[in-house]
Amino acid sequence: MEAAFATAIAVLCASGIYLLLSARVLPVILGITLFSYAINLFLLGMGRLSVGQPPVIANGAHYADPVPQALVLTAIVIGFAMTAFTVVLALRALAIDGTDHVDGA
Amino acid sequence: MLKRLFPHPWLSLVLLLCWLLLMNDVSPGNVLLGAFLGSAISFAVGEGLWLQPVRFGKPWRLARLAGHVLIDIVVANAEVALLVLGPTRRLRPAFIEVPLDSTHEIALTALISIVSLSPGTLCAELSDDRTRLVVHVLDLADEAALVALIKTRYEAPLMEIFAC
Amino acid sequence: MLAIAIPVSLAILGLAFLLTLARLVRGPSLPDRLVALDTLNINAIALIVVYGIRLRSTLFFEIALLMAVMGFVATVALTKYLQRGDIIELN
Amino acid sequence: MALAWLVVIPFVAVALVAFTRHRAPAAGTWAAFAAALLGLGLLASERIGMPTFGVLQWRADWIPELGLDFALRLDGLAFMFALLVLAIGLLVFIYARYYLAGSESLPRLYALLLLFMGAMLGVVLSNNLLLLVSFWELTSLVSFLLIGFWPSRPEARRGARMALTITGAGGLALLAAVLLLGRVCGSYDLGVVLAHAGEVQRNPLYPAILLLVLFAACTKSAQFPFHFWLPHAMSAPTPVSAYLHSATMVKAGIFLIARFYPVLEGTDLFFYVTSLIGLVTLTGGAGMALVQRDLKGLLAYSTISHLGLIVLLFGLDTQLSTVAALFHTFNHAVFKASLFMAAGIIDHETGTRDLGRLRGLRRYMPHTCALASVASLAMAGVPLLNGFLSKEMFFGETLAQDLLGDFNWLIPALAVVAAALSVAYSLRFVWGVFFDGATPRDLPHYPPHEPPRFMKLPVEILVVICLLVGLAPQHTIGRMLESAAWFALGGVVPAYSLSIWHGVNVPLVMSAASMIAGALLFFFRRDAFRHHRSRLSEMNASEGFDRLVQRLEKGAGAIVRMFETRSLPAYLAWMIAAMLIVPGAALLALASFDGAYRSAPIDPVTLIGLALIALLSIGVVAVRANTLYALVMLSTCGLLVTLAFVRFSAPDLALTQISVEVVTVLLLVLAIYFLPVVQRTIEPLPARVRNAVLAIAGGAMLGGVAYAVMTRAPVAGIAPFFLANALPGSGGHNVVNVILVDFRGFDTLVEVSVLVVAGLAVKALLRGLRLKAPDTGPGGLPWSSQSHPLLLAILARLMLPLTILVAVFVFLRGHNLPGGGFIASLIVSVALLLQYVASGVLWTESRIRINYRALAGLGLLVAATTGLGALAFGQPFLTSAFGHLHIPLIGEIELSTAMLFDLGVMGAVVGTTLTIVSHLGVRDKDMQSVEKS
Amino acid sequence: MSTVIEAIVCILLLVGSAFTLIGAIGLARLPDFFMRLHGPTKSTTLGVGGVVLASVLYFTVHNEYASLHELLIPAFLFLTAPISAHMLAKAGIQQRVKVSEATRGRPPVHDEPANPARAQAANPKSDA
Amino acid sequence: MTHALILPILIPLFAAGAIVALPLRAKRLQRALNVVATLALLPVSLALAAGAAQGEIASYALGAWRAPFGIVLQLDRLGALMLVLTAVLASCCLLGTTSADARRGRYFRALVQFELMGLNGAFLAGDLFNLFVFFELLLIASYALLLHGGGQRRVRNGLHYLLMNLVGSSFFLIALGVLYGITGTLNMADMGERLAHLDAATLPLAQYAGATLMLVFGLKAAVFPMSFWLPQAYRSAIGPVAALFAIMTKVGIYAMLRCDALVFGGAGGVLDAFMHDWAWWLAIATIVYGALGALAVSSLKTTTGFLVLVSVGLLIAAASMQTVLAWSALLYYLISTTLCTGALFLLADTLEPEPLASTHNAGDTPEPGSLESLDDAAAPAITPDADLEPATARVNVAPATKAAAGASTPWPTNSAAALYLAAAVGAAGLPPLSGFLGKAMVLAAAPLSQAVVLWPAVLISGLLSIVALSRTGTRLLWAMPAANAGPRVAPHGSRIKLAACALLLAGVIGVTVFAGPLKHYLDATAAQLLDRDAYVQAILRAPAQGS
Numbered sequence A: 001m002e003a004a005f006a007t008a009i010a011v012l013c014a015s016g017i018y019l020l021l022s023a024r025v026l027p028v029i030l031g032i033t034l035f036s037y038a039i040n041l042f043l044l045g046m047g048r049l050s051v052g053q054p055p056v057i058a059n060g061a062h063y064a065d066p067v068p069q070a071l072v073l074t075a076i077v078i079g080f081a082m083t084a085f086t087v088v089l090a091l092r093a094l095a096i097d098g099t100d101h102v103d104g105a
Numbered sequence B: 001m002l003k004r005l006f007p008h009p010w011l012s013l014v015l016l017l018c019w020l021l022l023m024n025d026v027s028p029g030n031v032l033l034g035a036f037l038g039s040a041i042s043f044a045v046g047e048g049l050w051l052q053p054v055r056f057g058k059p060w061r062l063a064r065l066a067g068h069v070l071i072d073i074v075v076a077n078a079e080v081a082l083l084v085l086g087p088t089r090r091l092r093p094a095f096i097e098v099p100l101d102s103t104h105e106i107a108l109t110a111l112i113s114i115v116s117l118s119p120g121t122l123c124a125e126l127s128d129d130r131t132r133l134v135v136h137v138l139d140l141a142d143e144a145a146l147v148a149l150i151k152t153r154y155e156a157p158l159m160e161i162f163a164c
Numbered sequence C: 001m002l003a004i005a006i007p008v009s010l011a012i013l014g015l016a017f018l019l020t021l022a023r024l025v026r027g028p029s030l031p032d033r034l035v036a037l038d039t040l041n042i043n044a045i046a047l048i049v050v051y052g053i054r055l056r057s058t059l060f061f062e063i064a065l066l067m068a069v070m071g072f073v074a075t076v077a078l079t080k081y082l083q084r085g086d087i088i089e090l091n
Numbered sequence D: 001m002a003l004a005w006l007v008v009i010p011f012v013a014v015a016l017v018a019f020t021r022h023r024a025p026a027a028g029t030w031a032a033f034a035a036a037l038l039g040l041g042l043l044a045s046e047r048i049g050m051p052t053f054g055v056l057q058w059r060a061d062w063i064p065e066l067g068l069d070f071a072l073r074l075d076g077l078a079f080m081f082a083l084l085v086l087a088i089g090l091l092v093f094i095y096a097r098y099y100l101a102g103s104e105s106l107p108r109l110y111a112l113l114l115l116f117m118g119a120m121l122g123v124v125l126s127n128n129l130l131l132l133v134s135f136w137e138l139t140s141l142v143s144f145l146l147i148g149f150w151p152s153r154p155e156a157r158r159g160a161r162m163a164l165t166i167t168g169a170g171g172l173a174l175l176a177a178v179l180l181l182g183r184v185c186g187s188y189d190l191g192v193v194l195a196h197a198g199e200v201q202r203n204p205l206y207p208a209i210l211l212l213v214l215f216a217a218c219t220k221s222a223q224f225p226f227h228f229w230l231p232h233a234m235s236a237p238t239p240v241s242a243y244l245h246s247a248t249m250v251k252a253g254i255f256l257i258a259r260f261y262p263v264l265e266g267t268d269l270f271f272y273v274t275s276l277i278g279l280v281t282l283t284g285g286a287g288m289a290l291v292q293r294d295l296k297g298l299l300a301y302s303t304i305s306h307l308g309l310i311v312l313l314f315g316l317d318t319q320l321s322t323v324a325a326l327f328h329t330f331n332h333a334v335f336k337a338s339l340f341m342a343a344g345i346i347d348h349e350t351g352t353r354d355l356g357r358l359r360g361l362r363r364y365m366p367h368t369c370a371l372a373s374v375a376s377l378a379m380a381g382v383p384l385l386n387g388f389l390s391k392e393m394f395f396g397e398t399l400a401q402d403l404l405g406d407f408n409w410l411i412p413a414l415a416v417v418a419a420a421l422s423v424a425y426s427l428r429f430v431w432g433v434f435f436d437g438a439t440p441r442d443l444p445h446y447p448p449h450e451p452p453r454f455m456k457l458p459v460e461i462l463v464v465i466c467l468l469v470g471l472a473p474q475h476t477i478g479r480m481l482e483s484a485a486w487f488a489l490g491g492v493v494p495a496y497s498l499s500i501w502h503g504v505n506v507p508l509v510m511s512a513a514s515m516i517a518g519a520l521l522f523f524f525r526r527d528a529f530r531h532h533r534s535r536l537s538e539m540n541a542s543e544g545f546d547r548l549v550q551r552l553e554k555g556a557g558a559i560v561r562m563f564e565t566r567s568l569p570a571y572l573a574w575m576i577a578a579m580l581i582v583p584g585a586a587l588l589a590l591a592s593f594d595g596a597y598r599s600a601p602i603d604p605v606t607l608i609g610l611a612l613i614a615l616l617s618i619g620v621v622a623v624r625a626n627t628l629y630a631l632v633m634l635s636t637c638g639l640l641v642t643l644a645f646v647r648f649s650a651p652d653l654a655l656t657q658i659s660v661e662v663v664t665v666l667l668l669v670l671a672i673y674f675l676p677v678v679q680r681t682i683e684p685l686p687a688r689v690r691n692a693v694l695a696i697a698g699g700a701m702l703g704g705v706a707y708a709v710m711t712r713a714p715v716a717g718i719a720p721f722f723l724a725n726a727l728p729g730s731g732g733h734n735v736v737n738v739i740l741v742d743f744r745g746f747d748t749l750v751e752v753s754v755l756v757v758a759g760l761a762v763k764a765l766l767r768g769l770r771l772k773a774p775d776t777g778p779g780g781l782p783w784s785s786q787s788h789p790l791l792l793a794i795l796a797r798l799m800l801p802l803t804i805l806v807a808v809f810v811f812l813r814g815h816n817l818p819g820g821g822f823i824a825s826l827i828v829s830v831a832l833l834l835q836y837v838a839s840g841v842l843w844t845e846s847r848i849r850i851n852y853r854a855l856a857g858l859g860l861l862v863a864a865t866t867g868l869g870a871l872a873f874g875q876p877f878l879t880s881a882f883g884h885l886h887i888p889l890i891g892e893i894e895l896s897t898a899m900l901f902d903l904g905v906m907g908a909v910v911g912t913t914l915t916i917v918s919h920l921g922v923r924d925k926d927m928q929s930v931e932k933s
Numbered sequence E: 001m002s003t004v005i006e007a008i009v010c011i012l013l014l015v016g017s018a019f020t021l022i023g024a025i026g027l028a029r030l031p032d033f034f035m036r037l038h039g040p041t042k043s044t045t046l047g048v049g050g051v052v053l054a055s056v057l058y059f060t061v062h063n064e065y066a067s068l069h070e071l072l073i074p075a076f077l078f079l080t081a082p083i084s085a086h087m088l089a090k091a092g093i094q095q096r097v098k099v100s101e102a103t104r105g106r107p108p109v110h111d112e113p114a115n116p117a118r119a120q121a122a123n124p125k126s127d128a
Numbered sequence F: 001m002t003h004a005l006i007l008p009i010l011i012p013l014f015a016a017g018a019i020v021a022l023p024l025r026a027k028r029l030q031r032a033l034n035v036v037a038t039l040a041l042l043p044v045s046l047a048l049a050a051g052a053a054q055g056e057i058a059s060y061a062l063g064a065w066r067a068p069f070g071i072v073l074q075l076d077r078l079g080a081l082m083l084v085l086t087a088v089l090a091s092c093c094l095l096g097t098t099s100a101d102a103r104r105g106r107y108f109r110a111l112v113q114f115e116l117m118g119l120n121g122a123f124l125a126g127d128l129f130n131l132f133v134f135f136e137l138l139l140i141a142s143y144a145l146l147l148h149g150g151g152q153r154r155v156r157n158g159l160h161y162l163l164m165n166l167v168g169s170s171f172f173l174i175a176l177g178v179l180y181g182i183t184g185t186l187n188m189a190d191m192g193e194r195l196a197h198l199d200a201a202t203l204p205l206a207q208y209a210g211a212t213l214m215l216v217f218g219l220k221a222a223v224f225p226m227s228f229w230l231p232q233a234y235r236s237a238i239g240p241v242a243a244l245f246a247i248m249t250k251v252g253i254y255a256m257l258r259c260d261a262l263v264f265g266g267a268g269g270v271l272d273a274f275m276h277d278w279a280w281w282l283a284i285a286t287i288v289y290g291a292l293g294a295l296a297v298s299s300l301k302t303t304t305g306f307l308v309l310v311s312v313g314l315l316i317a318a319a320s321m322q323t324v325l326a327w328s329a330l331l332y333y334l335i336s337t338t339l340c341t342g343a344l345f346l347l348a349d350t351l352e353p354e355p356l357a358s359t360h361n362a363g364d365t366p367e368p369g370s371l372e373s374l375d376d377a378a379a380p381a382i383t384p385d386a387d388l389e390p391a392t393a394r395v396n397v398a399p400a401t402k403a404a405a406g407a408s409t410p411w412p413t414n415s416a417a418a419l420y421l422a423a424a425v426g427a428a429g430l431p432p433l434s435g436f437l438g439k440a441m442v443l444a445a446a447p448l449s450q451a452v453v454l455w456p457a458v459l460i461s462g463l464l465s466i467v468a469l470s471r472t473g474t475r476l477l478w479a480m481p482a483a484n485a486g487p488r489v490a491p492h493g494s495r496i497k498l499a500a501c502a503l504l505l506a507g508v509i510g511v512t513v514f515a516g517p518l519k520h521y522l523d524a525t526a527a528q529l530l531d532r533d534a535y536v537q538a539i540l541r542a543p544a545q546g547s
């Protein structure tokens, strides 16, 4: 399981980075999103993978590590805030320069 | 008094029902809470956001219609399943126009929903003056029959229910 | 019995998911891809419900419910974009 | 304490001058005089009480941890220099009073000169090397301000910067030298360092220390090849030139060599380097002085030459040469200051310093002529004047030295040449200005006349000193010189005699020869000029320096431009490369990525799901040019990530992912409306290759690290505590939610603040935003004319109450089941946003009248205030309380302050989300015009 | 859990899955956009419906407690799916997707006339 | 436990919340809130510093959940020092903000408060994830503040700044995840304890995470090669914001010190290899790059931006030495450079004012080439000054010119020039101000093997800084631009900006004069910082609080 999970993270991350390095705004935003997917999964994995053991207290004996989940939740929220900011800022830049090139050229 | 608390009784009722379903539990506390929410939410959306007042003329007609629709959906699903799995070249797709009589917003919406939900028919367009419905049919045998079916089996009961 | 039916069901749903995904990739038109996206959402709901049965857990109900409540909004936004461009208009 | 006052008084006077500069400019003048007089008095009174070879010390702590004390020391060497600083300072102050008479900038000049006086006194009196460096750099800084005293002149600015650069560099070198000395000797205390001479010379760092000190001294004392700043410093007002550029500041380098002489001298390196520099400067400076057209330029090069002479004397390997160096330092200060003042008077009265225009001034200003002539002769080394004595000693020492072996004769020979040049330019100064020709040519001020009486006073005093010292050296400065030499030589003074007549000896012959040669040279000067002008102008070092600086600036620009490309992809590539290479290096030590731990075997559905995530992410890359398609791919990828969260026991994450995903899609769809529909890939191939390499490496590393950590057995950290305490401690079953609202509620509070800031920022950015609306949709197709389909409008309204109900459910159950305030707020937000999409802004906002921004702020306040409640019970911020309320008929209701906190969070998130998204599609201008009407 | 009930759950599961698959097949192989648009309704209605009924039955029996809340899922889908379908159809029309030649009739197109309002806003350089 | 510990976070939080919640027209109230909240930080942080000076490490368990489970705030000498520095800088920036500045965009005051909250939180955080969250807060507020005023340059540079840091934050999360994965904890002291006992097979992962974390902090601090965004970003910010940003890079340095000491065990700990092999050389590269940049550009803000890089390089170089001596020197220099660059940024606002006419396109003057083209030779054909040397004065200066010159306030004034001089002296590290002392301390603290590289780098960069600042200064203060012959008029609000700048420089002088006691405190700070056991005792073994 770990290998497949890690591979998925790797590919997500690679795609994200590739897009991040683009010269236009939209691919960059897509890249941010993919990269954050990768990181969210990565963080989840840092609590080790567990299947069918959500950390909701019932009669069970084993639960998935709740801490990384809480961290990811926070990360998602912050990521959303940042993405929104980026998008609107990119629009502002577009309005000024008339181009969606990240460098304005 | 009750009217004051529940300006949109049907909405409140639906909300109460949904609440009980959501909580998956019919305890007095939940009923009370559901009633409270039903009232509070209908107040919140009441001003302008909610639809034209609904006057259900014949609730039992609604139940019958629901039954009809469910049966039609199941049957049509089976029919269409065969069509889908069979050779696609034999299909006879078509856009047809269904003239409308009802004007009530919810009735119209319900009609469109029903048409769209039942497999094999799909509402593609409502004319701007809300007098005609453009329906895409996956395999049209008889246009007139289908139009008649929609009008009698769905539209007529809806008009009855929503009293328009 | 369930021990067989659930995996079979999951497999079928998985296959449906893949077929839908194939349409998403093949297109050819943007509306085609949107239909596929919309359908994927519904397929995912089914998958989650079955998965809940498999785990005998009701913890997944909220997820499926939320997908049903919110999933269509993305479709609406995307389709409205194709029609009008601006999805939030002044009036 | 008197020592401290000696240094402090000028600074106090600066303050006085600064305060009185508007109301009573004259007071500043008196303050300056008083400061110098007071200083002189203090210095004299201290000195009188001391034995000849005594040392007076004073110290106060400054930064003991650094070894930097405010430590001062008055000994013979310091006394001589301090005396020069104060005495010539006083004369310059008097002179300046007339030089800038009536000018508004006189207080400024006094302030700066006083500042300089204080700094210079600090340099010569410092007993702590770091303190010395401080004052040293302060002199550079003040000289910068003084040279640039008339900032509107380009040459003044240029000269000031040049001086600052060169002398500043010297100061930095001195700092390095001092730090090294401190390291070698274990202290920055001058006494300690002087006591460690042997150790310093044995230390392998000695060459570095020596060269750094010499570099510092040479820059300050305008030694070759750093001499060129001095002539450019002549843009300063003449009092400044007289003070800084003849008598004091340029002598700081000399002082430095003298101060460190006991520590540094005695090695071949010292003698060779020092004497060579001195020799070159001596002759070169003299030659350049001869060919100047500018009166002050002549004096400047002459100063360079004389400083070279002094340095050469230090560099000669005899003890007596050092005495001579100090003697000439004093003499030069006296006659050069007077010459500068005379030059200033000429400039002041005629309006020009051009030697080509000045002539025959004897008739107009006879008194000045007499004074200048005596001073010039002192400079030329004519007998009976002080310059003669030190020059004789100099000639004697050039003969006594034994540096060059077979080429020993070279030094005296060059000394004679330089002396001859010196005679020639002195003659040129006196003869050319005062005698040559009958009437001056086209002077700016005609006719010239004598300056005010007291303007000449300083010159007179200095000339008298020249004479006194020249006639009775032993009685005038004998004791002072001996004492200074004693300290410069580290406690041994060779026998010497200061007298006018030593009989006919070789030095006297050399003197005579140089006089004659100089006179001849002056007589045939026109040929010499022609010869030199053409050659020397090409060797103009200052232009070389300017070119160097320009080239440096250009080079720096080119280098910086290589990195600062203002290209985000390049910046990101640098950063990501760093993030890969540097931490990646640590991974090389990892024995095996694979630990032993395994969670569960993989099942096909999960495998397919994970594979699809990977493929879809690649898909996004592949179709990125097709905006909407890429967005669809991305959404699908997000959907699968949601499923992965479901699969890997993270229902709360799944819920959050779904709701955030929807809002993000709304946001992106709003954005892509304005973006070009087809996104051609515009990166050139090399950039794409670079990006791909970084991407693959980055992916591999993250995946590898993930694998490495996940295959290591989990550590029992803080998680078990949360699992055990969520229910008993906080009353919630959903541990993730309990963490968010209770265990780590503080994070949530800050995170919500982040969101609110994003909302504010977006709102600010949207203000006045005007974007070009595309005329056609994807595929170049026209837009639809139907703005709000009926079905959508109706269903959106139908959904609203139901969705709110679901939100309430998710909110209330969040503590026990997946859900919570954040997800609930996104549900509400989406339901509200759907109204905007379905019916437009105006329709919606005529029905929903919420100030979203205020809502966000209120939500934040509610959450924070909830946390504050605990303080009333003596508990820390954010301490939660929960309880079960039993109500008959209804049953048990659980209430928790965490819920109130969550409610605040909800308000903030709804407010923010709607702030961000709801107006994104509307042009601000349209909105405003509607708001107005 | 009794075998009968288990069997019913199984059948519901399989039927639901099967209809979902059929919907997907339809989506995959039907020749034009509008025909493909019929596919999802099967997934929505009988597909999710079947699966959810299985869930209701299963948890009700398993937990010995009437678990009906899953019914809300198809309820919401029934509300929202027609919107999606309707909007998709309109998008298809606006995008002039290819219509199978066998189709009788053509969908009406509502093009916006060359819109002065949109063109007027075209002032990319201005940021005031 | 004293609740005062959380005040530096709560005061700006409530102020910001209230400002956001208030209607836009309640401008006075908003302004008052901003002023009161900012100024209140001064006494609070001073009181906290007085407490911390006793040497106790105070902690505050939020929600009464004890460490390492809950989030704790911790206050030691370092944290207190940074709080005071922030409060001082913020107060001066507040003074230096004219209402015209605030009006150039929206929500300025709320954003400032959020920024302060983020900064103070970062200095108090005892939990790594909490540190991350506060970092995000201060960053997002800084993005918004950077954009304040709008205009092409700001927007473009803001976009770059934002995206760089966005990616940086992602790497922060990666490092954090790995650290959690191998230690199972988030509290820094606890994490340090666990890392100290980590098995050798996992150690490289800790080193990986540590290096990543340090680089992320390095990004905030703008270490080479992640520094290219900074000069332009700072250049485009309005003066008070840029001045406030003077502390932003220092947050990165702060976090480096904190994490290296507390989490990774300082010298001999997890990060030894990174510090010696990488941080050191990157620091040197930063110094060199910063100095070259300062030489290459001409505008005061950009020059100052590059000087920030120089100082960052020096700070990181000192950080990499991991000794008490070096860190105490580092902290001294940090204080000095923060105040000096803050002053320079404020001055730049008045000396190089943006044209006020169009606020949105302000500062969008096209720049030939990619760096600013410069030269004071290009700028001024000299206009006559009232104060020419007498030789020429009588001829050249017509009375009319004098009258014209006297009519309007000549700008820049002497006080502006004096302030520039002081700030430049401090920033370039010239004696006698604290910049020199700080540099000398760091140089003296470098072991010989490192001094060989560091000294030339620092001294030469110092020289280049002098060249750059003197060039900029002569251009701005001495040479009148030919275009608008005659004296320039002081831009609006110059006086209060100069006052703010003077306050900052008074701080610099205070730091210089009282360098002895301050250094004493800083030695104790560095010693405390490197004594990890004290933190473990104070935070993890603290008696249980609350219920």
Ligand code: NA
Pocket: B115, B116, B117, B118, B119, B120, B121, B122, E041
């Ligand atoms: Na249908």
Ligand code: NA
Pocket: D313, D314, D315, D316, D317, D318, D319, D320, D321, D322
């Ligand atoms: Na000698």
